[in-house]
Amino acid sequence: MMRLGIIGAGAVAGFHAQGIADIAGLTLTAVCDLNAETAGNVAQPWGASVYTDYQEMLTGGVVDAVVINTPHSLHKDMVVAAASHGVHVLVEKPMATTLEDAKIMEAACEAAGVVMVVGMIQHFMAEKLALMAALQSGVLGRVLMIHDYRSTDYRPGSRPDWFFDKAVSGGGAFINIGAHCLDRSLWIGGAPAVRITSSTLNRFGAPVETDGTMELRLANDVQLRITIVSDTPENIDEVLVVGERGTITADPRRGTFMKIDGVRTVLHTSSADDIQNAFTAQLADFHAAVRGAAPAVSGTHAKHVVELVLAAYESAQSGESVELTPALVR
Known part of the structure; x- marks a missing residue:
């Protein structure tokens, strides 16, 4: 069972949470948002833990992978932090706000041996x-x-x-x-x-x-x-x-x-x-990528x-x- 966390409980977090619940082999274990009430609204139906600090969630050993659903410029630091804890990442589009950040994210995940997929929902x-x-x-x-x-x-x-x-x-x-x-x-x-x-x-x-x-x-x-x-x-x-x-x-x-x-x-x-x-x-595509399949959307x-x-x-x-x-x- 792959334990997923959601970082950022904004507009599409509920879609992610429902998708996790609908896929065999996935379970939502944590939701993080600066606003505890907002995080709780997404977490409560699934019995997931609530965090207001994503670093605390990553160090808590409660997730194997995360969905990063936060303001664009925050993606780089959050992906790098997840990689440093051996946590796989599905990061919402846009991947980053600069090409330099995008390359740093890729390098961090490659060095840590974790999978990063960019969420391009149109596909x-x-x-x-x-x-x-x-x-x-x-x-x-x-x-x-x-x-x-x-x-x-x-x-x-x-x-x-x-x-x-x-x-x-x-x-x-x-x-x-x-x-x-x-x-x-x-x-x-x-x-x-x-x-x-x-x-x-x-x-x-x-x-x-x-x-x-x-x-x-x-x-x-x-x-x-x-x-x-x-x-x-x-x-x-x-x-x-x-x-x-x-x-x-x-x-x-x-x-x-x-x-x-x-x-x-x-x-x-x-x-x-x-x-x-x-x-x-x-999410099913991401789950398959973590298990070794090529994702539908390439990093390139x-x-x-x-x-x-x-x-x-x-x-x-x-x-x-x-x-x-x-x-x-x-």
């Missing part, structure tokens, strides 16, 4: 899996273009304060929401990016970017455009894929739909269980997402495209 969402199955069948031919359009809410007060503190979060909508968009679009596109051009907006008096666009060219010449907009009239979360013979859209609120030569096909209809099922599948891919977020910030500031050096991602 486990049913509507994205249906999209990928269609692409892999070859029915659309080669992917030519992707448009990823997602709404968010970056009005001050709409989310915890740390999201608006760049020293803690690493940035605004790009590093938070954009990391999801980059992750799934690179996966769908099938290659790393070699060029990125971006622009950002700072609305609502927010100290971090609230909106923006990214345009990327992938190494296989797929064109990718990502648009992130705050406070839209209706929530938007759609990936549109243009192939040689047709198009596919995927939306977690609706499903996955394909159209070829005027004929529309429903590939997946979304259900209320899809999000929980994705978190459970991600996770680092490339960080690299692209940082390059997007560079491009937005300079007004110029940023060419990506291939050494990191090949």
Whole structure:
């Protein structure tokens, strides 16, 4: 039985806790949060211990692995601490706020002989899996273009304060929401990016970017455009894929739909269980990785997402495209 702890009892901690309960061979033994009541709300249904100091939890000998679900800039120190105690890690995206931190995390885990997997939930969402199955069948031919359009809410007060503190979060909508968009679009596109051009907006008096666009060219010449907009009239979360013979859209609120030569096909209809099922599948993937399997998301891919977020910030500031050096991602 692998004993898991959760560090950070925020918005998705409940999904992690339920997923742990649903997988044979896993048990939730500890939940840590600076707020004991918040930690207790996640821990209580499963009889897990409550901590307010993650170091105390790691030294207590109560966990074999942890899920790190904390503000982005804290990931590095927490991963290094877990590794030093021989504890495996599933760390939420983005992996880190700098490439240097990401490399330190990888090196610490490798030296300690523990597994680190970066939580990229898009790879486990049913509507994205249906999209990928269609692409892999070859029915659309080669992917030519992707448009990823997602709404968010970056009005001050709409989310915890740390999201608006760049020293803690690493940035605004790009590093938070954009990391999801980059992750799934690179996966769908099938290659790393070699060029990125971006622009950002700072609305609502927010100290971090609230909106923006990214345009990327992938190494296989797929064109990718990502648009992130705050406070839209209706929530938007759609990936549109243009192939040689047709198009596919995927939306977690609706499903996955394909159209070829005027004929529309429903590939997946979304259900209320899809999000929980994705978190459970991600935990099962992590459990398998600890036992020696290759994880669904590689460390190389996770680092490339960080690299692209940082390059997007560079491009937005300079007004110029940023060419990506291939050494990191090949």
